[in-house]
Amino acid sequence: MSKELKVMEPKQYDDEIDLYELIEILVRHKWSIVITTVICTLLSLGAALYVRSKTPNYLIKSILIQQDTYGLKGVNKLDVDSILFKDINVDRILEIEPIKQKYLENTSENMRNMISERKFLQDIITVSKNEKNPNEISIKTEIIADEKSGRDIINTYMDILREQDNLSDVIGKEKKLKSDSLEKTKIEIENIQNEILNIFKNDSDLRVLKPEEKIYYIASKYPELNLRKSEKEKYYNTYVNELLTLDSLNDKLETVKETTDIYFVKGQSKAKLILGVGIVMGLFLGIMITFLKEFIDGYKRRYQK
Structure with a gap:
């Protein structure tokens, strides 16, 4: 049993990877790695510059x-x-x-x-x-x-x-409309006031009344006239307030x-990423080529023996 273990032990060591041997292989083929890395770097640099030039x-x-x-x-x-x-x-x-x-x-x-x-x-x-x-x-x-x-x-x-x-155009048109309506209402109020003045001149019953009694007298005897006057004054005040509101919008236009x-x-390009990947890929490819060459050389040596 002990003899079998002794026989198997050297075989196990033969299958193990020797780190120093790997380093020695890389050093021996260093120029292959360098040249491959440089070629890949130059190719990736060209691609990076092209991508950068096309980046909007x-x-x-x-x-x-x-x-x-x-x-x-x-x-x-x-x-x-x-x-x-x-x-x-x-x-x-x-x-x-x-x-x-x-x-x-x-x-x-x-x-x-x-x-x-x-x-x-x-x-x-x-x-x-x-x-x-x-x-x-x-x-x-x-x-x-x-x-x-x-x-x-x-x-x-x-x-x-x-x-x-x-x-601003809509506000201007609206102001024009309200101004015209205001002027029209103002004329109508003046006409009503003229009618009231004529009543004062022609109605003899008003002469004996006190000023505050005259108002109540006209309101009761001429209700339609009084109603028209109230409506027009209401419209007049509404138009005045609306014009003031429209004028206040000038600062909000x-x-x-x-x-x-x-x-x-500046547009974000992938130029740096392309260059970095190219360098890494060149280094990786160079190492792979080195081990491939070492494998081929070893195979040739064993074949010649």
Whole structure:
């Protein structure tokens, strides 16, 4: 039994990996590892530079939309998402010459139509809303030509959005309507007052009454006239208060507020990741080639014996 153990023991040692031998193999073939790593590094560097050159950069502008109709009819609902749904707005943005040229370069002639134009702009323009406050909006555009044309896109988008805001026009029309009604009511009240003056002149019963008694006398003897006077005075006061309310809205007409200037954001590329993976893969591949060469050399030596 002890003899069998002694025979098996050397075989076990023969199957074990010698760490010093592995290191000696790596040192002996170090140039193979270095050359393979350098080649892979250069290839990954080229790929990283290409990816970096294709990584888009952006321009962003943040705005705040605080819209209230104030109970007025005919006020447009501002919708930043629907701007590119209108053909006239698509045409207006594509009037920016560098953007138009990029569209023509990227679209074959037989595919040029309103649908492709809209898709082209939707790919480079992104509108996002703050999850916590939907009124906080950012407009982002990819810089596909130059920074100036990117700024022109955002400014044009902002102009279109502001043109949708017709609150000041509605308020102006409403003020005109209320002012006309106020003037008309004022004339009607003056006419009623003239009728009352004629009554004072022509009704002899009023001459013997005290001033406070005259009011009650007219109210009881001419109820229709008194009712008309009360209604017109009520309308007059209502129109005055409504005009004061409309005037107070002048400081609230800025529906679209710019919270930031247009600022530049560099796109996130995977260039560093590609370079790092290339170096690691080159080192790993070099080690694998080294062991493969060592295996082939060992096989040849055993075969020659």
